[in-house]
Amino acid sequence: MTATRLATAVLLLLSSLSQAREVLRFAIDAHNPPFMYADDQGVAQGLYAQTLRELGQRAGLTLRIEAIPWKRALAYLERGSHGVAGLYRNEERQRRYLFSRPIYRxxxxxxxxxxxxxxxxxxxxxxxxxxxxxxxxxxxxxxxxxxxxxxxxxxxxxxxxxxxxxxxxxxxxxxxxxxxxxxxxxxxxxxxxxxxxxxxLTYIALPHDQRSQALLQQLNAHIPDLSDKPRAP
Missing domain, CATH: 3.40.190.10 (Periplasmic binding protein-like II)
Structure with a gap:
């Protein structure tokens, strides 16, 4: 392994260890059942909340998932404090955010x-x-x-x-x-x-920064190929 590749691997490992210790914040819409919503206790529920929980468990990450109004979720993504699940992708958003592999249709x-x-x-x-x-x-x-x-x-x-x-x-x-x-x-x-x-198609979107690059690699490694999933009826 070259010195450059070794340094890259060490940085990714350190990033992974750091993320495993910290709580990573994600937001979903509080009012879009059955895909994403808040239950009577305010806990995030639905397909996208469950997808995030499963990905976090597989990747060894600690996630805090918040169900909030959609406009606020997008504002938090823009601010860089949260990732968002269940987002559609377009050209403008691709310039502003990082996108995972597709998670649903x-x-x-x-x-x-x-x-x-x-x-x-x-x-x-x-x-x-x-x-x-x-x-x-x-x-x-x-x-x-x-x-x-x-x-x-x-x-x-x-x-x-x-x-x-x-x-x-x-x-x-x-x-x-x-x-x-x-x-x-x-x-x-x-x-x-x-x-x-x-x-x-829907995606997980992350702030466009270096820290999110490593996180995106970890999440993508555990997102199955959408072609293996049934299409929405």
Whole structure:
């Protein structure tokens, strides 16, 4: 082993030992069941909390997982104090953060009130001129972001899916975009699918710094190939 490679290995080992002793902080959304949420005692639960716990155990890391409002989770990631699980990736975020291997695939669906869909969803132009319920702080797609910024559609933000479902039931929205599993728990037959909006991979994101580079290597070593996982139904 060359002196350079030996020095690198020693640094990674020291970093690993340091991280094993410290508590690493991660944030997830408190209001996005079944993927991530806070239970009645405020404890982080859901698919992404469980994924983080399993990865921490396999990698020998001590993680503190906090379920908080999504915008605050993103602010903590930007500040560099927390990692975040369940984040979609886009070009801007790739410049700002480090991303793990993908951990899940979420299928986003466009919903309308049953029997009152204005038209099937056949692309972003289907939403032009419509009131569309979305979650605050979420990225949906580049096309959606452009349409919102150009005011081709009205993106009506809410902190949680239940609020958007209620607004759609009351006729205050034309459509909402939500993950099928999340909306299924809230839909009692009043809503119908009008089309698939997107199928997005989700990731663990870390602050873009040298300390996070070593942590990312440790996490990635224990994240299975997504092709081995079943797709979202």
């Amino acid at each position: 979420e299928e986003l669906v466009v919903y309308a009130r049953k029997g009152q869909a204005l038209a099937p969803y056949r692309g972003i132009a289907s939403l032009y001129g419509k009131r569309v319920g979305v979650l605050s702080g979420w990225f949906y797609s580049d096309d959606f972001s452009r349409a919102r910024d150009q005011r081709r559609l009205l993106a009506d933000e809410a902190a949680r899916d239940a609020q958007n479902v209620d607004k759609l039931r009351l006729g205050r929205l034309d459509y909402l975009i939500g993950i099928r599993e999340s909306i299924a728990a809230l839909n009692h037959g009043e809503l119908e699918e009008t089309g698939i909006f997107a199928s997005n």
